[in-house]
Amino acid sequence: MAHDTGDTTKLLDVQHLCVDYEAENGTVHAVNDVSFTLRRGEILGLAGESGSGKSTLAYAIARLLRPPAIITQGKALYYSRSATELAGTPQKNQQQSTTMPLDVLHASAKQLQQLRWNEISVVFQSAMNALNPVLTIGDQIIDVLHTHRPAMDKRARRQRVNELLDLVGISADRQYSYPHELSGGMRQRAIIAIALALNPELIILDEPTTALDVVVQREILTEILHLRTQLNFAVIFITHDLSLLLEVADSISIMYAGRIVETGSRRDIYRHPRHPYSYGLLNAFPSLIGPKRKMYSIPGSPPDLRNIPSGCAFRTRCPLAFTACPQHIPALRPYQAEEKETQETAAVACHLYDPAYREQAPDIKEIEQAYETLTEKQRQRRRS
């Protein structure tokens, strides 16, 4: 059990987390030395192309990874409301208990049982697969309450079902519906209701709206924001679509080849993405907000995580790569954020911002120009 003092806004402190998959054809380094802090009530967006390690990272934190996944290094310190129960050692007062984190990565089965649903719940990618097809929506919520709140009587459980459905905008009579009787958006709302059943402090949403059409996507996102305001849970929101995060996240971390390459407030990321990869990702999707920009596609594809390029893994696709890039893995270095609230956490892992290699950091025009040149070169190559 780790000890910490002070800062009660901290909910989760991930330190140097590494996860591998021991596959037959080699070791996949899916998460590499990831560190970040999540505050109570914060919505943290994790963005990156498919295969960048987002889900692996989130499932490691929830301890939902299965073999062949192995957590090879790191800590995930969770600062629970009820640290007393989780630690299994009675504390004298609340103040003391909130400063005793639990390292989720080394938690016992009993501690995990206490943690899941009560403290952390996960909404998986596919709403349909996450629901039990032979149980009504209401019964599925009751199931969770029955297992984790055995002292709750029948009437109180039914009342909680009504409350939860009301929270997510489903009318009470729908509790008697089976999943196949609901639309995609309704099913996703039902899953969110189940995730909220025990009032968790952290909800992990893994591509929660990917299967939905754009209008329903927007409704669900609005609902999540509304619920967060009401209930003040924190969210780790995973998506490959950075433009979605620009609408909902307080802060955004961009992942590439298992590493966080940039982190900042959503405003910092859309106004001034520092990492050439963040810039490319931002301009790969049309966005309704932020300055109007040209669309580019990032050349090439993400590396094979069994054989990650030396130094900066993005260098093989980066329009601004230079001599230092293959030599050293860039560390996440803090930058002077425009947003006051993220000045402490805004950081970028790119040698272009390291005064040891470059006197002046590139401005956004330089990155844009580099993509423009690269795109033009590709066009010419295709023509010839």
Ligand SMILES: Nc1ncnc2c1ncn2[C@@H]1O[C@H](COP(=O)(O)OP(=O)(O)OP(=O)(O)O)[C@@H](O)[C@H]1O
């Ligand atoms: N069971 C497994 N065995 C071997 N490799 C795996 C396994 N599960 C995931 N991986 C690999 O781990 C890497 C990270 O995958 P992960 O699903 O975490 O990425 P992601 O960013 O969430 O992608 P997506 O958006 O497609 O879900 C990928 O290279 C993936 O192929």
